[in-house]
Structures are given as structure tokens and as C-alpha cells.
Amino acid sequence: MVVGSEVVAEKADAARSNLMADGLADYVDLRTGDARSTLADPGGPVDLLLLDGGPGLYLDILQLLIPCLRVGSVVVADNIEDSEDEPHPYARWVRDPANGFVSNSITLKGGTEYSVWVGKRDDD
Ligand SMILES: C[S@@+](CC[C@H](N)C(=O)[O-])C[C@H]1O[C@@H](n2cnc3c(N)ncnc32)[C@H](O)[C@@H]1O
Incomplete structure (x- = not known):
């Protein structure tokens, strides 16, 4: 679904x-x-989350849906291009192991971040 x-x-x-x-x-x-409210209850676990609405919204939507991810769920975020000297703010967040993802950029036009939820939560 x-x-x-x-x-x-x-x-x-x-x-x-x-x-x-x-x-x-x-x-x-x-x-x-607005996805920040319409996706508050996706109706079940989320195996794959594609973020392609606007990079400024991605962290809000991701954090909204983290409780619905399973270990191994994948998050793909489009248009996440690191600048020369620092990662995109979204990428910096998902690449921080404290936030529960293993994440890296894949080389598609405009920058695409591929992240896998490994299951650490604040309340664990
Ligand atoms: C780059 S387009 C991509 C659409 C689709 N993924 C595709 O590839 O055809 C981004 C879309 O996100 C929508 N959008 C922007 N902000 C949004 C929000 N807060 N909630 C839901 N949709 C939004 C825009 O109206 C636009 O249609």
C-alpha cells in the first residue's frame, strides 16, 4: 500500500x-x-519513505514518521546536495548515528540521501 x-x-x-x-x-x-499533518497517522508501519516535496520539510516529516519505521526501513530523500564544505542539514541529521540511521549520499543529480533505520529511539 x-x-x-x-x-x-x-x-x-x-x-x-x-x-x-x-x-x-x-x-x-x-x-x-500538508504532509506534516496528513501523514501524522499513516495507518501502519512504514517500510519505505520517499521524501520529494521540499528539503525544508524533510526533517519534520521524517521525525513525525520515525515511530512508524521498522528496523531496516528505508528513507530516500531527493534534492539533498551537500555544499562543498559541509553536508546538507538534513543529511547531517540522518548521518548522526545518535539519531538511529545509517545513511549516505547516492550519486544522483541534485543529491539523494539513502538512509536505513537501525532502530534506536529516544525512549529506548
Ligand atoms: C518536486 S515535486 C515531486 C512530486 C512527485 N514526487 C514527483 O516526482 O512527481 C514536489 C511536490 O510536493 C508538493 N508539496 C510541497 N510541499 C508540500 C507539503 N508540505 N505537503 C505535501 N505536498 C507538498 C508540491 O506541491 C509538489 O507537487
Whole structure:
């Protein structure tokens, strides 16, 4: 099951039409609104989280969903390009082992961060 969120209603409607046309609507729960609230309850564990809305939102959304990750769950964040002298702030956070991920950049255009949840939580 795929759960997604799109803040622009027209885009969400267009995506729903495409999913219907392709016979995929039963597999997708597409929510209209700001992902920081619409994804507060994804409805179950999250195996793969794709962040592709805007890098400024990624940490908020990731932290919202950490309680739903399983050990081994993967988080892919697009457009996370390190500057020459320091990592992107999102990358710095997920690469800090204290935050419970093993993480590295993969060499795709614009920078893509691939992170695996290894299960450490603040309340562990
Ligand atoms: C770079 S596009 C990527 C969309 C899709 N992943 C794709 O590859 O076609 C980013 C999308 O995120 C949406 N977006 C931006 N901020 C958002 C938010 N806070 N909550 C949900 N969607 C948001 C934008 O409206 C835009 O459609």
C-alpha cells in the first residue's frame, strides 16, 4: 500500500485520475494537504519513505514518521546536495548515528540521501 500527500488539490486530483486510469487506485491512499499533518497517522508501519516535496520539510516529516519505521526501513530523500564544505542539514541529521540511521549520499543529480533505520529511539 502506498500512502502519499500532495498539498495542491489540483495536483492531487490529477494524480487520482491517473491512478484510476491505470487501475492502481486501490493500492494508493493519496491525501490532500500538508504532509506534516496528513501523514501524522499513516495507518501502519512504514517500510519505505520517499521524501520529494521540499528539503525544508524533510526533517519534520521524517521525525513525525520515525515511530512508524521498522528496523531496516528505508528513507530516500531527493534534492539533498551537500555544499562543498559541509553536508546538507538534513543529511547531517540522518548521518548522526545518535539519531538511529545509517545513511549516505547516492550519486544522483541534485543529491539523494539513502538512509536505513537501525532502530534506536529516544525512549529506548
Ligand atoms: C518536486 S515535486 C515531486 C512530486 C512527485 N514526487 C514527483 O516526482 O512527481 C514536489 C511536490 O510536493 C508538493 N508539496 C510541497 N510541499 C508540500 C507539503 N508540505 N505537503 C505535501 N505536498 C507538498 C508540491 O506541491 C509538489 O507537487
